[in-house]
Amino acid sequence: MESPMLTTSRRSSSCVGRGMIKNRTMTTTARDITLSMILLKRRSPPVPQIPFRPGPSRKTGWPYPLDKAANLFYQFVLLVQPEDVNQHLRHRLVQAWGNELVYLSLGVQGPGQACNLRDNGFNVIVGQRPGKTYEKAVADGWVPGETLFGIEEACQKGTIIMCLLSDAAVMSVWPTIKPYLTPGKALYFSHGFAITWNDRTGVVPPKDIDVIMVAPKGSGTSLRTMFLEGRGLNSSYAVYQDATGKAFDKTIALGIGIGSGYLFETTFIREATSDLTGERGSLMGAIQGLLLAQYEVLRENGHTPSEAFNETVEELTQSLMPLFAKNGMDWMYANCSTTAQRGALDWMTPFHDAIKPVVQKLYASVKSGNEAQISIDSNSKPDYREKLNAELKALRESEMWQTAVTVRKLRPENN
Numbered sequence: 001m002e003s004p005m006l007t008t009s010r011r012s013s014s015c016v017g018r019g020m021i022k023n024r025t026m027t028t029t030a031r032d033i034t035l036s037m038i039l040l041k042r043r044s045p046p047v048p049q050i051p052f053r054p055g056p057s058r059k060t061g062w063p064y065p066l067d068k069a070a071n072l073f074y075q076f077v078l079l080v081q082p083e084d085v086n087q088h089l090r091h092r093l094v095q096a097w098g099n100e101l102v103y104l105s106l107g108v109q110g111p112g113q114a115c116n117l118r119d120n121g122f123n124v125i126v127g128q129r130p131g132k133t134y135e136k137a138v139a140d141g142w143v144p145g146e147t148l149f150g151i152e153e154a155c156q157k158g159t160i161i162m163c164l165l166s167d168a169a170v171m172s173v174w175p176t177i178k179p180y181l182t183p184g185k186a187l188y189f190s191h192g193f194a195i196t197w198n199d200r201t202g203v204v205p206p207k208d209i210d211v212i213m214v215a216p217k218g219s220g221t222s223l224r225t226m227f228l229e230g231r232g233l234n235s236s237y238a239v240y241q242d243a244t245g246k247a248f249d250k251t252i253a254l255g256i257g258i259g260s261g262y263l264f265e266t267t268f269i270r271e272a273t274s275d276l277t278g279e280r281g282s283l284m285g286a287i288q289g290l291l292l293a294q295y296e297v298l299r300e301n302g303h304t305p306s307e308a309f310n311e312t313v314e315e316l317t318q319s320l321m322p323l324f325a326k327n328g329m330d331w332m333y334a335n336c337s338t339t340a341q342r343g344a345l346d347w348m349t350p351f352h353d354a355i356k357p358v359v360q361k362l363y364a365s366v367k368s369g370n371e372a373q374i375s376i377d378s379n380s381k382p383d384y385r386e387k388l389n390a391e392l393k394a395l396r397e398s399e400m401w402q403t404a405v406t407v408r409k410l411r412p413e414n415n
């Protein structure tokens with residue numbers, strides 16, 4: 001997770017606060033929008049805050065989340081009077097995204113982005129192949145022939161093709177999509193995978209379209225939940241190809257529309273490599289490895305499953321993580337017992353030294369395209385789903401995660 005303050009101090013990169021829309025001088029000449037925003041905020045008079053009020057804004061009919069976006073936009077632009085902001089923002093967004101946006105497939109990431117865009121007033125249609133997910137889309141309110149189509153028909157109708165197929169599916173569906181990528185349209189991704197490793201995926205877009213990305217740093221479910229709570233999930237953004245001169249506008253408009261908390265700049269290759277490293281590392285792979293190693297050592301030394309689980313996982317997720325998220329690890333270190341403090345300070349370095357070579361190996365494997373190839377190869381096998389399910393079943397049935405089921409049931413709120 002990238003902190004905006006770190007970003008500004010470390011390099012001249014950019015973060016766009018929720019609702020930020022392009023300020024032409026800044027975006028064309030400098031990418032450090034966070035720094036600019038901070039300076040503007042310091043110089044500007046207090047900005048009126050619009051309280052969280054889901055539903056359409058009374059003034060403009062524009063739903064709440066863009067009210068908030070517009071509020072930030074106002075902080076940034078300053079020239080626009082608050083009452084004009086929504087209209088101005090809407091105008092910019094409409095200019096950017098044209099008539100129709102197509103959303104390709106409602107998997108995990110898809111529903112969150114599609115519903116947030118729809119609730120934000122965007123003109124969204126969905127392209128989904130027939131099957132269970134199509135039926136679910138109907139149940140979720142997408143109307144066949146009006147807002148829900150097959151993939152081909154949706155691509156034909158749409159001006160921005162939001163390609164949220166699974167990474168393996170993009171390769172097989174690409175020949176279907178490509179003929180509809182006519183001049184002036186945009187192709188949108190939420191992951192740099194297909195483009196970064198297009199020597200392996202075959203996804204080479206025509207030169208006369210925009211190719212853009214907004215990559216939320218979390219699941220579609222979180223994106224939707226946080227949006228409904230009036231919060232936002234951070235996303236990175238990138239423009240790979242700007243054929244129309246409006247690719248940046250489209251990207252930021254979509255970044256706001258899907259419910260991003262703030263947007264930080266990346267490139268397709270940087271997003272793809274950091275994302276694959278993150279999910280294999282501290283977000284999923286490494287954390288499971290670390291938790292299991294500690295759980296096993298405690299169990300091997302006679303601790304009960306309950307004790308091993310509580311000391312390894314439950315305390316982490318229930319007590320520490322919320323504080324860690326709110327205040328940072330430095331705060332955690334400063335606000336625990338002196339015994340915990342001494343031990344954590346002494347042991348952080350041995351853990352770091354043991355783990356860093358593994359992360360370096362992982363990064364090299366990602367950078368070389370090896371991890372992408374493994375993913376492509378395994379996802380393309382006909383028995384992939386069965387094998388994956390067997391691996392997931394083994395994880396689910398492991399002692400540590402079975403203990404988790406019991407411990408969760410014992411939480412007071414579940415009784």
Ligand SMILES: NC(=O)c1ccc[n+]([C@@H]2O[C@H](COP(=O)([O-])OP(=O)(O)OC[C@H]3O[C@@H](n4cnc5c(N)ncnc54)[C@H](OP(=O)(O)O)[C@@H]3O)[C@@H](O)[C@H]2O)c1
Nearest residue numbers: 105106107108109110129133164165166169190191218219
């Ligand atoms: N999941 C996340 O947390 C997350 C976070 C950030 C970014 N992303 C990115 O968002 C994109 C979508 O990820 P996802 O996790 O939402 O993928 P997913 O859940 O696996 O979604 C798959 C979608 O692709 C469709 N699909 C699969 N194979 C197909 C085929 N051969 N032909 C046509 N449609 C096919 C599926 O339809 P059926 O249901 O009919 O199979 C489903 O709608 C990826 O680029 C991913 O990297 C995901």
